[in-house]
Amino acid sequence: MRDKIEVLIDEEKLQSRIKELAKEIKNDYGDEEVVFVSVLKGAIFFTVDLMKDYDGDAIIDVVRVSSYVGENSTGIIELKVPLKEENVKDKNIILVEDIVDTGRTFNYLVDYVKQMNPKSIKTCVMLDKPSRRVVDFKADYVGFSIEDLFVVGYGLDYDENYRNLPYIGYIKN
Numbered sequence: 674m675r676d677k678i679e680v681l682i683d684e685e686k687l688q689s690r691i692k693e694l695a696k697e698i699k700n701d702y703g704d705e706e707v708v709f710v711s712v713l714k715g716a717i718f719f720t721v722d723l724m725k726d727y728d729g730d731a732i733i734d735v736v737r738v739s740s741y742v743g744e745n746s747t748g749i750i751e752l753k754v755p756l757k758e759e760n761v762k763d764k765n766i767i768l769v770e771d772i773v774d775t776g777r778t779f780n781y782l783v784d785y786v787k788q789m790n791p792k793s794i795k796t797c798v799m800l801d802k803p804s805r806r807v808v809d810f811k812a813d814y815v816g817f818s819i820e821d822l823f824v825v826g827y828g829l830d831y832d833e834n835y836r837n838l839p840y841i842g843y844i845k846n
Contacts, residue, residue, distance in 0.1 A: 678835070678842040681824060682817060687840060688722065690816050694797065695726035697814060698767060701795075706730040707765045712782065713737035713754060714836070715771035718828035719799045719816075723769065734760050736785075738778055750781045761789035767797050767814075771828050774802040774821075776810030800824065800841065817841075 698707065706729075711720035713735050724731055737754035766786055773779050779796060786794055797814035804821045825831050826838030835842075 676831075677845040678825065678838070679845045680840050680842050681819065681822065682841040684839045687816075687827060691719070691722050692726045694814050694816060695723055695728070698723075698795075698797070699727060699729045702729060702765055704729065705765055706732070707767050708732050708734055708760065709767050709769050710734045710736055710756065710761075710786070712768065712770045712778075715828040715830065716769045716799070718836070719771055720769045723797070736782065738782065750778055752785070756786070756789065758789045761786060761791050763790065763792050766791040766794045768794065770796070770798045770812075772800040772802065772824065773798045773810065773812060774805035776806045776808040779812070780808050780810050799827070800829075 709720050709724055709731055711717050711733060714737070720733065724733060734756060735754060736756050739751045739753055768779070768782055768786060770779055783794060783796065795813040798812040799816040801812060801815045801818045802821055803818060822843040823831070824841055824843050825835035826840050826842045828836050829841065830836045831844065
């Protein structure tokens with residue numbers, strides 16, 4: 674599969690913003706431990722880099738949900754890899770996602786995590802597409818707000834392709 678990919682956010686700009694986000698989170702939590710919960714598969718690149726730049730006590734956990742087939746959201750959210758309650762209860766949770774468009778998946782995940790009684794819960798998203806929102810959702814930490822493009826790279830895929838690109842791009846028609 675070879676499509677024409679245009680660079681939207683280059684690697685340098687991406688890494689610079691991740692460093693800023695890590696500092697923002699550290700400023701908010703101080704010396705308290707945080708649990709970065711990466712939403713698989715797309716957010717793993719972002720989560721790992723965020724944690725590398727985070728200057729505080731942090732652990733990582735993962736959750737996996739699915740609501741996409743190709744370019745299209747099905748609107749049906751399926752929990753594929755759940756969290757363990759003991760990894761969430763009474764902890765400061767940062768849910769980390771690659772992209773938020775409709776907001777359905779992130780709303781679902783926030784509600785799911787709240788049922789496990791965390792000490793606190795905040796959301797961190799690499800890319801926000803507010804023009805696609807169908808539910809009321811606003812992330813606590815946002816890397817970049819983008820227009821309605823189908824983006825790939827840095828964990829984002831098109832049918833599992835392009836995740837390994839070191840930048841965020843979009844498929845040019």
